[in-house]
Amino acid sequence: MTFATARLTARPPCTEDAPAVFAAYASDPVVTRYLSWRTHEEAESLAAFFAKLAGNWETGNGQLAWLLFLKGSSLPVGSIGLDFEGGGRVLFGYVLARQYWGRGLMAEALTFLVDWALVQPGIYRAYAFCDAENTASVRVMEKAGMVREGVLHRWHQCPNLGPEPRDCIVCAKLR
Numbered sequence: 001m002t003f004a005t006a007r008l009t010a011r012p013p014c015t016e017d018a019p020a021v022f023a024a025y026a027s028d029p030v031v032t033r034y035l036s037w038r039t040h041e042e043a044e045s046l047a048a049f050f051a052k053l054a055g056n057w058e059t060g061n062g063q064l065a066w067l068l069f070l071k072g073s074s075l076p077v078g079s080i081g082l083d084f085e086g087g088g089r090v091l092f093g094y095v096l097a098r099q100y101w102g103r104g105l106m107a108e109a110l111t112f113l114v115d116w117a118l119v120q121p122g123i124y125r126a127y128a129f130c131d132a133e134n135t136a137s138v139r140v141m142e143k144a145g146m147v148r149e150g151v152l153h154r155w156h157q158c159p160n161l162g163p164e165p166r167d168c169i170v171c172a173k174l175r
Contacts, residue, residue, distance in 0.1 A: 001064075002066075003066070003112060003113075003116070004071070005108045005109060005111075005112050006108065007070060007071055007105060007108060008068050008069065008070065008071065008077075008105060008108060008109055009068075009069045009070075009071055010066035010067065010068050010069070010080070010109065011066060011067060011069075012053065012054070012057050012064075012065065012066060012067070013050045013053060013054075013065060013066075013067045013079065014050060014054065015047040015050045015051050015054075017046075017050060017067060017076060018043040018044070018046035018047035018050060019043045020075060020076050021043075021046055021067065021076050021079070022040055022042070022043040022046055024075065024076050024077065024078075024097045025076075025077075025078060025095060025096065025097040025098070026039070026040040026046055026095075027039060027040050027041070028097070028098055029160060030098055031095060031096070031097065031098050032095070032160055033158065033160050033161065034130060034131040034133070034134040034137070034158050034160075034161070035095060035158065035160070036093075036156055036157065036158065036159070037159070038159045038160060039160055053065050062083065063081050063082070063083045064081060064082055064083070065079055065080065065081035065082075066079060066080055066081070066109075067079050068080060068096075068105070068106075068109055070105075076097075077096060077097050077100045077105065078094065078095050078096035078097055078100065078105070078106060078109075079094065079095055080092065080093070080094040080095075080106070080109050080110065080113060081093050081094070082113060082117065084123075088122055088123055088124035088125055089123075089124075089125045089126075089127065090117045090123055090125070090126045090127070091127060091128065092110060092113065092114065092126065092127070092128040093128065094106050094109070094110060094128075094140070101136065102136075104143065106140045107139075107140045107143035107144050110128075110140060110141070110143075110144035111143070111144040111145060114126040114144050114145060114146065114173050115145075118173065118174075118175045119175075123175070124174060124175050125172055125173075125174055125175075126146070126172065126173045126174075127146065127149075127170060127171065127172035127173075128141050128146065128170070128171060128172075129152060129155065129156070129168040129169060129170040129171070130168060130169055131156070131158055131166055131167070131168060131169075132151060132166065132167040132168060132169050133166075138169050138171065141171035142171060144173070145173050146171035146172055146173045147171060147172060147173065148169060148170075148171050149170050149171060149172055150169075150170060151167050151168065151169055151170075152167065152168045152169075152170055153167050154166065154167065155167065155168040156168055
């Protein structure tokens, strides 16, 4: 599945995208600071991850992800993914290259996918969470129509910040 918004196009990643994604954001410790995965030190680990995602797209199970591109460009600016968790829930995650922060691009992509997910049969809750210190990510969720529900204490690990579980803010949109 591909999609487009006013300023973005999106498609599933392939292994050949690994070097460009590595250069754009996956190797940037500032971008990956609050994420649940370590900053990549080489593109090969990304290629392996993208191969796994390709299998998920084939089966329709597990995490589904898209690379994001500015319309008219072939260079990735970020990615967004979702996981159909069962029980009518969809969890979202996203990352954007630092040079594109503050332009509303991720809110645009998240809004599209949240709205798409909530019209799928049996889906009643679209949600995401972020580190409690990541206020920019909270704003992305709220711009996408999600409502802040609260704090999940010691909920997730940010391996780039250390081994201790950290507090998260969770936001959701319901149907």
